[in-house]
Amino acid sequence: MYKWFAFKRILKGIFTYAIIIFVLSALFNTVTDKTVRAEIEEQVRAESSRLKNVPPAAIQRFQEQRRIDLIQLYRLDRPLLERILYQTWNSLTFNFGKSTIIKSSQGERDVLTIVGEALPRSLLLFTTATLFEIIIGIALGLKKAQKPGGSMDRITSVITMIVYGMPTFWLAMILIMFFVYNLKLFPSAGMHTVPPPEGIMYFVDLLWHMALPLLTLLLIGFWGVAYYVRNIVLGVLQDDYIMAARARGIPEHSVLFGHTLRTAAPPIMTMSILSLLASITGAIIFEGIFSWPGLGNLYWIAVQQNDIPVLMGDLTITTGIYQVGLIILDLTYGFMDPRIKVGGKA
Amino acid sequence: MSTNTTQSRLGEFWGEFSKEKSGIVGLILLALCVLVVIFEPLILPWKEVNNKWRDIDYWQDNPASAPPEWTNFFSKTKSPVTQRLTKATREEVDLEGGAKMVTYTLDYKYEADKAPLDVIFHISGTGDIPMVVSIERPDGVKVDLFQRFEQGLANQDIRISADNDGRNSAFAFVKQYESEEALEAYSSSSLRTTDLLFNTAQQGMARQFKPLKGTYKLIAQAMIMDPANMDIKDPYVVVTGSVSGLLGTDDSKRDLASGLIAGMKWALLIGFLTSVVSVVIGVLYGIITAYFGGRVDSVMMFIFQIVNSIPVLPVLIVISAVFKPNIYMLILVMVLFFWTGSVMTVRSMALQIKEETYIEAAKALGAKNGRIIFRHMVPLLIPYSFASMALSVPSAIVYESSVSLLGLGDATIVTWGQILHDAMQGAAVLKGLWWWIVPPGLLIAIMGMMFAFIGFSMDKILHPKLQTR
Numbered sequence: 001m002y003k004w005f006a007f008k009r010i011l012k013g014i015f016t017y018a019i020i021i022f023v024l025s026a027l028f029n030t031v032t033d034k035t036v037r038a039e040i041e042e043q044v045r046a047e048s049s050r051l052k053n054v055p056p057a058a059i060q061r062f063q064e065q066r067r068i069d070l071i072q073l074y075r076l077d078r079p080l081l082e083r084i085l086y087q088t089w090n091s092l093t094f095n096f097g098k099s100t101i102i103k104s105s106q107g108e109r110d111v112l113t114i115v116g117e118a119l120p121r122s123l124l125l126f127t128t129a130t131l132f133e134i135i136i137g138i139a140l141g142l143k144k145a146q147k148p149g150g151s152m153d154r155i156t157s158v159i160t161m162i163v164y165g166m167p168t169f170w171l172a173m174i175l176i177m178f179f180v181y182n183l184k185l186f187p188s189a190g191m192h193t194v195p196p197p198e199g200i201m202y203f204v205d206l207l208w209h210m211a212l213p214l215l216t217l218l219l220i221g222f223w224g225v226a227y228y229v230r231n232i233v234l235g236v237l238q239d240d241y242i243m244a245a246r247a248r249g250i251p252e253h254s255v256l257f258g259h260t261l262r263t264a265a266p267p268i269m270t271m272s273i274l275s276l277l278a279s280i281t282g283a284i285i286f287e288g289i290f291s292w293p294g295l296g297n298l299y300w301i302a303v304q305q306n307d308i309p310v311l312m313g314d315l316t317i318t319t320g321i322y323q324v325g326l327i328i329l330d331l332t333y334g335f336m337d338p339r340i341k342v343g344g345k346a
Numbered sequence: 347m348s349t350n351t352t353q354s355r356l357g358e359f360w361g362e363f364s365k366e367k368s369g370i371v372g373l374i375l376l377a378l379c380v381l382v383v384i385f386e387p388l389i390l391p392w393k394e395v396n397n398k399w400r401d402i403d404y405w406q407d408n409p410a411s412a413p414p415e416w417t418n419f420f421s422k423t424k425s426p427v428t429q430r431l432t433k434a435t436r437e438e439v440d441l442e443g444g445a446k447m448v449t450y451t452l453d454y455k456y457e458a459d460k461a462p463l464d465v466i467f468h469i470s471g472t473g474d475i476p477m478v479v480s481i482e483r484p485d486g487v488k489v490d491l492f493q494r495f496e497q498g499l500a501n502q503d504i505r506i507s508a509d510n511d512g513r514n515s516a517f518a519f520v521k522q523y524e525s526e527e528a529l530e531a532y533s534s535s536s537l538r539t540t541d542l543l544f545n546t547a548q549q550g551m552a553r554q555f556k557p558l559k560g561t562y563k564l565i566a567q568a569m570i571m572d573p574a575n576m577d578i579k580d581p582y583v584v585v586t587g588s589v590s591g592l593l594g595t596d597d598s599k600r601d602l603a604s605g606l607i608a609g610m611k612w613a614l615l616i617g618f619l620t621s622v623v624s625v626v627i628g629v630l631y632g633i634i635t636a637y638f639g640g641r642v643d644s645v646m647m648f649i650f651q652i653v654n655s656i657p658v659l660p661v662l663i664v665i666s667a668v669f670k671p672n673i674y675m676l677i678l679v680m681v682l683f684f685w686t687g688s689v690m691t692v693r694s695m696a697l698q699i700k701e702e703t704y705i706e707a708a709k710a711l712g713a714k715n716g717r718i719i720f721r722h723m724v725p726l727l728i729p730y731s732f733a734s735m736a737l738s739v740p741s742a743i744v745y746e747s748s749v750s751l752l753g754l755g756d757a758t759i760v761t762w763g764q765i766l767h768d769a770m771q772g773a774a775v776l777k778g779l780w781w782w783i784v785p786p787g788l789l790i791a792i793m794g795m796m797f798a799f800i801g802f803s804m805d806k807i808l809h810p811k812l813q814t815r
Binding site for chain 1: 368651652655663744748751752770776778780783786787794798799
């Protein structure tokens with residue numbers, strides 16, 4: 001039964017993904033067309049400049065022929081819907097082609113390589129940050145739930161509300177101004193010193209560069225997690241079986257971690273994965289400010305330089321990660337909470 | 347359920363809400379913001395900021411990148427404050443042949459430890475006017491800064507900057523006290539005009555600045571040859587200090603306090619419009635999908651899932667970059683993504699309400715679907731909708747400022763995000779121009795905080811399990 005459920009969920013995810021990519025392709029159709037046309041012109045010019053000792057009339061004929069060939073090759077002469085579908089298919093098969101301006105660190109112009117290079121860097125930063133956020137958040141949330149309405153609960157709740165609408169990028173700017181330019185404690189940007197040091201120092205250097213972005217994410221991140229955990233745990237703590245467990249004389253520690261947290265795990269898990277996904281897809285400005293060479297930064301560079309293939313590739317991969325995350329979430333939900341019967345009709 | 351019970355429910359809700367301290371604080375802050383927006387024309391230090399934020403001429407007399415005035419309070423050497431002097435005394439002397447000599451005098455009380463950056467004289471004139479602008483120092487020395495014969499003016503503004511136009515005369519003034527050799531060490535370009543004009547006259551004054559405090563008279567004298575058709579009027583002087591305004595200036599000399607006040611209405615508009623419209627759509631969507639169920643439910647939930655799994659910020663950025671939308675289009679695009687926020691909760695709440703007996707009774711009485719939804723289901727979800735609106739305001743504001751921060755905002759208005767964008771462009775972080783970075787973000791954060799106060803308090807009332815009292 002679970003297999004069937006999983007199969008259905010994955011299929012649905014792929015279908016959703018295809019529709020989203022179709023919508024995005026339709027959205028960017030005019031822009032992609034323009035870019036492709038410019039590329040064709042460039043290619044034709046480059047090819048004809050290679051021809052030597054050929055009369056001008058023949059060159060012109062050759063150019064026109066090549067232009068028609070290429071337009072046919074890229075299907076620019078086909079109807080709009082077909083072009084959009086073609087673009088959708090290319091994106092879905094990760095066939096993004098070559099970038100127009102941006103190059104990978106090795107100097108390659110393959111979009112998949114460029115995006116593939118940026119992806120692990122984003123994952124590294126944001127999974128680390130989310131991990132810390134969740135650990136601190138759960139610890140604080142449990143503390144808050146133990147004495148709801150106590151001074152600690154109230155103070156931390158107010159802080160949660162204070163940071164609720166605080167833009168992360170702004171805090172990043174402030175912290176950079178203070179820690180980087182005033183105290184000169186951290187490097188201002190990037191992921192490594194240039195050139196990166198060898199051996200163990202490589203990781204120390206990486207940590208040093210990661211410290212400030214991590215600190216920024218943490219300072220804003222864990223309050224919300226703590227508040228959420230508190231609310232869920234508080235709800236669970238009022239259940240009868242918790243009272244029963246306490247009545248049986250089970251130590252408070254074990255009630256909290258064994259009974260309560262076990263029940264509260266699925267929603268907390270959902271929230272953690274969703275916040276991780278949101279931070280990966282929404283970190284364009286954050287990465288830009290720290291010049292962290294991840295997906296977000298790449299995306300912003302692509303927008304600025306009008307590099308549509310990279311833009312489309314980045315967007316497709318980002319959306320893909322988001323979809324995969326949602327699928328994983330649904331698939332693991334059953335493991336986390338045995339009460340949820342997956343597979344059968346709900 | 348009649349309107350009376352809806353009202354009493356809302357009254358009950360308010361009764362609970364008024365016990366929440368943080369909620370009341372949020373409401374008070376919100377009221378303050380609304381007051382600022384209403385009285386904006388009175389509060390604004392620079393009245394035309396809304397139209398002229400990107401007009402370089404409008405800001406030309408301000409200092410660039412100057413800290414706020416109140417930083418003087420913390421520093422030992424007091425910087426001169428940017429001032430606009432408008433109180434002028436007019437004297438007229440009749441000359442032979444019907445001509446008049448008109449003299450305007452303005453007083454400037456100079457008490458800072460540093461010289462102002464510039465003294466800029468403005469006057470509007472009509473006709474052909476020979477005029478002299480001079481400055482009379484507290485020690486009685488009068489320096490003629492500038493003389494010119496302005497021709498063919500038609501009520502035009504004449505702008506005379508001491509720093510540019512008075513450079514030569516200020517240098518001539520210093521020559522009386524400094525030997526040629528001493529002066530040769532300093533080329534005229536390395537000395538600022540005002541450093542000389544506000545300096546104590548003595549040997550060595552080119553080398554060090556010792557402020558001569560007291561009242562300086564700024565005098566404009568013009569000969570009006572044909573008083574019937576020619577005149578000068580409305581003089582004012584801007585003393586460009588090295589500190590300026592309530593919150594300083596940016597590197598294009600704009601007064602930041604004015605920009606921030608002007609941005610408040612946009613932040614509120616963006617937040618309100620986006621959240622209200624998207625929550626209304628989301629709540630109705632949730633109710634409809636729950637109420638009809640079956641195939642309607644599956645189709646609507648599928649659409650919901652698709653919209654919900656599109657990453658908002660990247661798409662928002664690309665749409666802004668490609669279509670360059672104005673602020674209302676941007677709000678519309680945000681609504682297209684934001685409405686999903688409340689759907690799931692509303693759907694599960696509506697599923698419960700749907701099973702209530704009074705809904706069944708209404709159906710049995712032959713009530714139409716629309717009536718059941720709007721008269722019996724929507725009122726129950728109003729408190730939740732308010733909480734949801736309040737909590738989605740901050741993210742709408744942050745999204746707009748993110749788009750603006752990237753320089754893709756509506757260029758016809760001033761928003762806090764755009765000010766932050768300019769700060770990034772102007773390398774304010776690197777230069778440590780904190781008064782350019784801290785206030786806009788702080789305002790966004792405070793606005794987010796106040797809506798969080800309101801929203802969280804409502805949320806607490808809606809989930810009695812979470813109550814601690």
